[in-house]
Amino acid sequence: MNKILELREKRAKAWDATKAFLDTKRGTDGLISAEDEANYNKMEADVIALGKEIDRLEKQAILDAELNAPMANPLTGKPANPKLEGKTGRATDEYRKAFWNAMRTRAGEGLDPTVKNALKIGTDSEGGYLVPDEFERTLVEALEDENIFRRLAKVITTASGDRKIPVVASKGTASWIDEEGTIPESDDSFGQVSIGAYKLGTMIKVSEELLNDSVFQLEPYISREFARRIGNKEEEAFFIGDGSGKPTGILAATGGAQLGVTTAGATAITLDEVLDLFYSLKAPYRNKSVFIMNDSTVKAIRKLKDGQGQYLWQPSIQAGTPDTILNRPLFTSSYVPAIAAGAKTIAFGDFSYYWVADRQGRVFKRLNELFAVTGQVGFVATQRVDGKLILPEAIKVLQQKA
Incomplete structure (x- = not known):
C-alpha cells in the first residue's frame, strides 16, 4: 500500500509539472509549437503510465487479499463446547468442499478422487x-x-x-388560491x-x-x-x-x-x-x-x-x-x-x-x-x-x- 501511495504522489507531481510546462509554452493564441507538443505528449504519457501501474498494483492487492483470506472459520465456542457457529445451506464449508470434489472427480470414480x-x-x-x-x-x-x-x-x-x-x-404542483377559491x-x-x-x-x-x-x-x-x-x-x-x-x-x-x-x-x-x-x-x-x-x-x-x-x-x-x-x-x-x-x-x-x-x-x-x-x-x-x-x-x- 505504501508503494501505491508513493506512486500516486509521484503521479500528482508529474501532472503538476506537465501543467506548468503547458502553461509556459502556450502562445498568445493559446496554442503550442509542434516541438513543445511532442514534449507535452511524452510527459502526459508518463502520467498515464503511472496511473496504469497504480491500477495494476491496486488490483493485485485485492487479489492477494482474496487468496490470503483464511479458509476456516475461527473458533467461536467455549473449550467445553466444541460446537462451532457455522454457516448453513450452500454457504457451509461442507457444501463447498463437496462441490469442488465433485468438480475435480472424473466420471465413473464416484466422489473418491484417490483411485x-x-x-x-x-x-x-x-x-x-x-x-x-x-x-x-x-x-x-x-x-x-x-x-x-x-x-x-x-x-x-x-x-x-x-x-x-x-x-x-x-x-x-401546488397553486396559489384566492379567498374562497377552488383548489385545482x-x-x-x-x-x-x-x-x-x-x-x-x-x-x-x-x-x-x-x-x-x-x-x-x-x-x-x-x-x-x-x-x-x-x-x-x-x-x-x-x-x-x-x-x-x-x-x-x-x-x-x-x-x-x-x-x-x-x-x-x-x-x-x-x-x-x-x-x-x-x-x-x-x-x-x-x-x-x-x-x-x-x-x-x-x-x-x-x-x-x-x-x-x-x-x-x-x-x-x-x-x-x-x-x-x-x-x-x-x-x-x-x-x-x-x-x-x-x-x-x-x-x-x-x-x-x-x-x-x-x-x-x-x-x-x-x-x-x-x-x-x-x-x-x-x-x-x-x-x-x-x-x-x-x-x-x-x-x-x-x-x-x-
Whole structure:
C-alpha cells in the first residue's frame, strides 16, 4: 500500500509539472509549437503510465487479499463446547468442499478422487506424457480492465417472471388560491418499467491432468475466469446493449440515457461542452453523479481548464479514490465509444438509477462425456440477468457531431 501511495504522489507531481510546462509554452493564441507538443505528449504519457501501474498494483492487492483470506472459520465456542457457529445451506464449508470434489472427480470414480491406474508416471511411454512435469503455484494472468458497472448501479434479485418497477412519470404542483377559491386538482401520473432476464453463458475446458494436480488452485482460477468473462459481457451490454436478446444499455438509442450535449466538432470536445453536459443534469442527480468515458477521451480533454484556470482532470492521491473532473469521480470503461463522428463519448449522472436484475444467481455444470475423447472436462457457467435505466433523466450523455 505504501508503494501505491508513493506512486500516486509521484503521479500528482508529474501532472503538476506537465501543467506548468503547458502553461509556459502556450502562445498568445493559446496554442503550442509542434516541438513543445511532442514534449507535452511524452510527459502526459508518463502520467498515464503511472496511473496504469497504480491500477495494476491496486488490483493485485485485492487479489492477494482474496487468496490470503483464511479458509476456516475461527473458533467461536467455549473449550467445553466444541460446537462451532457455522454457516448453513450452500454457504457451509461442507457444501463447498463437496462441490469442488465433485468438480475435480472424473466420471465413473464416484466422489473418491484417490483411485489411480497402474500406469507409471516415471516412464514417458507408459503414461508419463499424461502427467505435467510441474505447475508453478502462482498462476500468471493478464490483467483486464476493472468492471465498474455493478459497483455503480442498483443490483436486485428476482425469483421468477418479469419484475415490475413503478415509476413516477409526472408530478403534481401546488397553486396559489384566492379567498374562497377552488383548489385545482393536480395528480401524479405513474408508469412502470419491466425487467426480465436474458441468458448469458460461457464454457471452460480443463485437461484431466490439470484437474488431478493437487498443486494447481482450480477453484479460484475457474471462479475468476467465469467472473471475468461474464462480467465483461455484462458491462458491454449495460453500456451499449440494444435490448434485443440482451440488456438495454445507457447508450442505447431507445431506452438509454437522455442526450445532454451535442458537440460542435466531430472529433473534438471543448471546455464549454463539458460544462454544458455537467449542468444539463438536474442538481439533485449531480450530488451522486460520476463521469464515465473511454481512456482515449480522458486524454483528449486533459488539457482543458475551467473558468478559474484549474484543469478539469485532477489526479487522485488517495488510494481507492478515483480521479475527478469538475470535482466529480471519473471512471473509465473500454465499452464507452472513443471520440468519433456521431459517437456517444461521455456519460454523466447518477448510475444508481440503472437497475441490474439477477435471476437466482449463476449456475455451474460439469460436462464429463462431451470432451472425453480428448481427455478434457468442460465446465459451464450460465446466468440470467437484465438491466435497464429506470429514469432516463438521471444520466446525460455527450454525443459527437455526426
